[in-house]
Amino acid sequence: MTTTAETATAELLDWYEQMAVIRRTEQAAQDLFLAGLVKGTTHLAAGHEAVAVGASTALRDDDYVFATYRGHHHAIARGATPEECLAELMSKATGLCGGKGGSMHLTKADRNMLGSYAIVGAHLPMAAGAAWSAVLRGSGQVAVAFFGDGATNIGTFHETLNLAAVWKLPVLFVCENNLYMEYTPIGSVTAVPNPAADRAAAYRLPAELLDGNDVLAVHAAVATAAQRARAGDGPTIIEARTYRQFGHSRTDPGKYRPEAEVAQWLARDPLTLARAALADRGVPESDVDAADQRARALVEAAVAAAKAAPEPDLATALTDVWADGSAGWRS
């Protein structure tokens, strides 16, 4: 966690490396999916790394994070290892959820990353509830809900923002506006140009509209909002504009997106931007390359370990419905 306004260069390099780890993990997930080793579906966050890393590094370790089905980056930014993530995607016993969750439900509860939720908007009130709990327990924690642009048009968004505002809860609503829902541009179905930020006034909440590919900008905004929240000044809406580099899910090639738009956003890759920022600060390119190498090595080892990991015991299909570990419904 950083609370200083000025980010140290060493820190920025570390963030770069975290983003590189996420990127490599997403690429690995894609490759494994195409190879048939990941079943079901995946929603990759390549392109969104700066949101996760910028935000997570601005939070306390015990703050709560709630993510969507596009949540690999948040799991990793909160401390899940690429191996745990990839093993989960590959239905392995060593996966974060023991193979019972899958890509859409990555969770690292021992780091207070309290889950990835696959029904749009559902986790927003959970984050508000976690924030409420923090207030009642006097713990000083904040809760963060990450969500997509598409989630701003669903009912829970409205209910949650109003409740959180009225109760002045220490919760941050971070919209990763990547301009698209699945295949439909958010602008074509939304009454306002900035789907999250332009709704803030409806709840008398402050909003920040920012470049979600700039890890420093995200970090600064989240740090400020977290401080406000911890001070008892209530929620903030942060809308981070970003772009997903893969399609929506699985094998979607994303053909509905204009080529020029894709090119423009790829040029603004969050890793590229961070590299440039590091260069500006005089960090030698070789240091950044070394970070990249470490990320690559880490993820390569993760892939190998996840592949080698055992499949879940069939008996686990019938565990953990209830808190005592059981699954019976008849007494």
Add this chain to the structure above:
Amino acid sequence: MTTTAETATAELLDWYEQMAVIRRTEQAAQDLFLAGLVKGTTHLAAGHEAVAVGASTALRDDDYVFATYRGHHHAIARGATPEECLAELMSKATGLCGGKGGSMHLTKADRNMLGSYAIVGAHLPMAAGAAWSAVLRGSGQVAVAFFGDGATNIGTFHETLNLAAVWKLPVLFVCENNLYMEYTPIGSVTAVPNPAADRAAAYRLPAELLDGNDVLAVHAAVATAAQRARAGDGPTIIEARTYRQFGHSRTDPGKYRPEAEVAQWLARDPLTLARAALADRGVPESDVDAADQRARALVEAAVAAAKAAPEPDLATALTDVWADGSAGWRS
């Protein structure tokens, strides 16, 4: 329907009479409830008359109206007779819904008053859908959803306003802000002071905040909004501040409301205001009294007729689930 900006005095007197009919009907409903002749519950709209009459007189006969459980005034303003309404409340075969709906579900479909809905917010998208249908059929109709201040914090409100705005539907959202939900002041659970109007910007919609006890003001605003809607310019949010003169429902004495507040609003009774407006226009008091007398006579006759009406045939419990009139679920 009036489209002229200036309301003729004869018309205003007619509106007064309509409001008087509603008031007398609500008083009768209350008396019948206390006498044990109305079962279940009622939500009386005494005090809200100007919203219903002001709005309905500004609409075309074939426009659609959707109301809440507090909807007697809208049913009557759209052409239901006090007798049909009271018979429904008294579980009679001659009631609007044959005794199958009750106070919360008054419906007069042959006048395009398409129902009263008892789950907060549920009817908002229905009104949008009716407006969409009007557009596709090229009928020039508009749809109006009336709802309470409390409904502005539920998810459907948000989903519907966004959809209606994006699709530029000919639908009017008329909030009857009576300052309370059941027993809780709306201000204590809402992030903005004007729960409907202050949300309009979140959908780039125009909003009107007005005195809901002034039938002329309501009429003018609805007429303008309906014109906009028919012209293809999309929805309008109208927030009409008003006050319910009875408690929320049944025998609620409304003790949670400060006495001074009640007194202030009773002094601004919509009938009193309309009477004053008529006096200003030089209408002799005796003409207004005569309207009152007619209203009283009408409702007295309605009570008598409803009391005398037969109970529904038991067989009707098993009709009208399906469009063919039947109710079987096994083939």
Add this chain to the structure above:
Amino acid sequence: MAELTTYRESVAEGIAREMRRDPAVVCLGEDIGAAGGVFKTTVGLYEEFGPVRIRDTPISEQAIVGAAMGAAMTGLRPVAEIMFSDFLACCWDHVANEIPKVRYMTGGQVTVPLVIRTANGGGLGFGAQHSQAVENWAFAVPGLKVVAPATPSDVVGLMAAAIRSDDPVVFFEHKGLFASKGPPAPPEHLVPLGQAACLRTGTDVTLVALAATVPTALAAAERLTAEGVSAEVLDLRCLVPLDMRAVLESVARTSRLVVVEENPYQGGWGGTVASIVADEGFELLDAPIRRVAAACVPLPFADRLEDAVLPTVDTVAGAVRALAAY
């Protein structure tokens, strides 16, 4: 004997006992605070525990239940009120897809110790949208405990078990029973989840009932005594865990089963009970299994129509009589 108490008062009493015991218990819902709840089932809680632990909410069912979930995952034991059980539909995603699944789908990483209390059932002329018995909705979702007490002391005892449960519980309070009276719960009263109560022993037919159908079944059994039919009455108390052992043991004695449900026949919980008996208890049966449930229609407003579609003492007695004569 101690004075009788109402089912309604027992709700507040049950919550208050747990709130005194455990500071992590908090309540949220519409009009539950100073107003004491629209059914007066939270009267006194605001006065005793204050606005921090007894929290009024906007009309935002998804936010209520979703926030309860987030709070439950992070150290509180929220008791969320959904005013009428029909409105569970307004937050059904959270009730059906989030709360009961999150523990399983995270491989056991989180627990969700919350209670959703809600006023359930018909018979009061509230019409189609405020009268449903929807315990069968919750029953269809693995991962929820489902409780529906029939007596004041069970309200207290099951509330204690529900609030102490580390699993999510949907707690159905029956609107038609709020005014009913019974002996108050003794101190420290706890009724474990998943234990049916045998309220009346009998030899000819087993009647399985829940919540408001319990007094109906008891009245029918009483009436049939005069006719020489001896009916045993089981109050399931919970649908999950479902005490099928008690049902099967009873049917082993009586060889006949009538299930009395308030929900519509189609998709009702009695179908599951009946199907288990038709499978595991097939050899015990000397007669068809009969379900007395509501007609498959929305609930009408007029009381005579409502009476015509809900299970009554007459229809239950008729079913038992027919089976006994089989």
Add this chain to the structure above:
Amino acid sequence: MAELTTYRESVAEGIAREMRRDPAVVCLGEDIGAAGGVFKTTVGLYEEFGPVRIRDTPISEQAIVGAAMGAAMTGLRPVAEIMFSDFLACCWDHVANEIPKVRYMTGGQVTVPLVIRTANGGGLGFGAQHSQAVENWAFAVPGLKVVAPATPSDVVGLMAAAIRSDDPVVFFEHKGLFASKGPPAPPEHLVPLGQAACLRTGTDVTLVALAATVPTALAAAERLTAEGVSAEVLDLRCLVPLDMRAVLESVARTSRLVVVEENPYQGGWGGTVASIVADEGFELLDAPIRRVAAACVPLPFADRLEDAVLPTVDTVAGAVRALAAY
């Protein structure tokens, strides 16, 4: 013989036929337009019928279904897509409390001729929130017709009946069947709602199945032939209207019943089917009624775990074998 077609293509074909026939038919839903639907079940509709009749929506399930209801009450015949059936929970108030009740509670004043189409069921590794078979949720609500086809030509024929129905229909398209192939529907194909199909005659046991459990039941029946067990397989096609006559007639011939459901056992539709047979068909039975349903857990992601909790050919064959030997 004509070329085979897929279940997936049949969805779009079924809708297109009705849209050509009746200009009041319109479609709305997320990504159903130019994208052709996330399951590619609306491919070609946007091109043929244009953006006015094929309308993309925001992610607003309540607005989608609520608007469809308002449109249906005022002259259109909307076909609303809810992408995954799990998300019916997000608009459950409209599906359970509004659409099926409004006709009844207004005393028959309005009709609601709409179809809610949705991709249902598991087996594809989509995890707990994208895999449920929730036809039993809809089944529990009086006032909804409930359709769940198993073959491409049934998709077309039942879609025609659903869209032409003046009653609201929830139309469950099974995700696991989208890629399956079968003979295309003949022109003007119409399969009336509420008629079960007997897909295989047999003398020893009746298997009742729906949607994806139909091929499972057929495969189990096939496998058992070698063992000398003759199983009859009924595809219910619809849960409402429920063709219990066909079930009872079949049980009259076979004396044994296995119900194969994909939804969890608790609260599954098979309970209602079993309870009717245990009542009205009691004397026909020579053996217990068995339900093969999913385990009462949320659905796990890993395919081997998912296979372990869903009905399979093995579990169905096992149940039939046991009954046949009874």
